[in-house]
Amino acid sequence: MNSIDAAHRGAPVNRGLALFRAFFALLGLAAVVTQLVAHVQLPPPARVSNFFSYFTIQSNIIIIVVLGIAAVAAWRGTNARWLDYLRGASTVYISITGVVYSLLLTNIDVNTSLPWVNIALHYTLPTIAVIDWLVDLPTPRISLRKALIWLVYPALYLVYSLVRGPLVDWYPYPFLDPRISGYGQVAVMSVLIAVAAFVFVAVAALSTRLAGPRAHLHQHRQPEGPVDAV
Numbered sequence: 499m500n501s502i503d504a505a506h507r508g509a510p511v512n513r514g515l516a517l518f519r520a521f522f523a524l525l526g527l528a529a530v531v532t533q534l535v536a537h538v539q540l541p542p543p544a545r546v547s548n549f550f551s552y553f554t555i556q557s558n559i560i561i562i563v564v565l566g567i568a569a570v571a572a573w574r575g576t577n578a579r580w581l582d583y584l585r586g587a588s589t590v591y592i593s594i595t596g597v598v599y600s601l602l603l604t605n606i607d608v609n610t611s612l613p614w615v616n617i618a619l620h621y622t623l624p625t626i627a628v629i630d631w632l633v634d635l636p637t638p639r640i641s642l643r644k645a646l647i648w649l650v651y652p653a654l655y656l657v658y659s660l661v662r663g664p665l666v667d668w669y670p671y672p673f674l675d676p677r678i679s680g681y682g683q684v685a686v687m688s689v690l691i692a693v694a695a696f697v698f699v700a701v702a703a704l705s706t707r708l709a710g711p712r713a714h715l716h717q718h719r720q721p722e723g724p725v726d727a728v
Contacts, residue, residue, distance in 0.1 A: 596625070649696065
């Protein structure tokens with residue numbers, strides 16, 4: 499990364515955006531905690547470790563934390579390059595959650611049985627994350643080459659799920675369960691989701707080019723480094 503990647507940059511104070519982020523971070527936190535309480539009350543073989551092994555839960559925890567950090571940054575009028583990358587990554591992950599659920603899991607039990615929790619985690623937070631990303635795009639832009647690091651976590655999650663599955667005799671999602679359709683089907687679905695994840699990363703990274711006209715907002719506070727090359 500160049501010098502600006504690690505630099506703490508000035509940004510306009512935006513209390514409205516800060517409150518927007520804080521509200522939905524708290525909503526997401528309430529949804530996750532509520533569902534966790536409901537989960538631990540289930541009879542065996544329900545496990546807390548299984549609850550936290552859903553990509554839905556993990557991605558929502560990530561976006562909750564990131565929205566909280568970004569809320570503080572907007573309230574104080576500060577920003578850092580690492581936060582830009584963290585916001586991009588969390589937006590990609592929660593978008594994967596929303597799209598995969600809508601396409602593959604709407605009629606399948608994924609341990610979000612409470613209706614308002616299901617809506618919050620699978621629809622509301624993904625939508626809010628995309629809106630937040632688009633209304634506060636980072637400057638300078640994030641190159642696609644650097645944004646590819648966002649794919650590391652989904653890849654590690656896939657490995658974790660496939661390695662842990664046989665050990666605990668449980669898989670978080672049917673399309674990752676080789677007991678249903680075999681490893682061939684799991685491989686096909688994994689590749690398709692990986693391609694979709696790459697598309698999400700590409701869209702998120704390339705969308706930062708739209709922030710070009712806003713770059714002058716920060717120039718009077720601190721000089722910017724060179725723009726990332728694609």
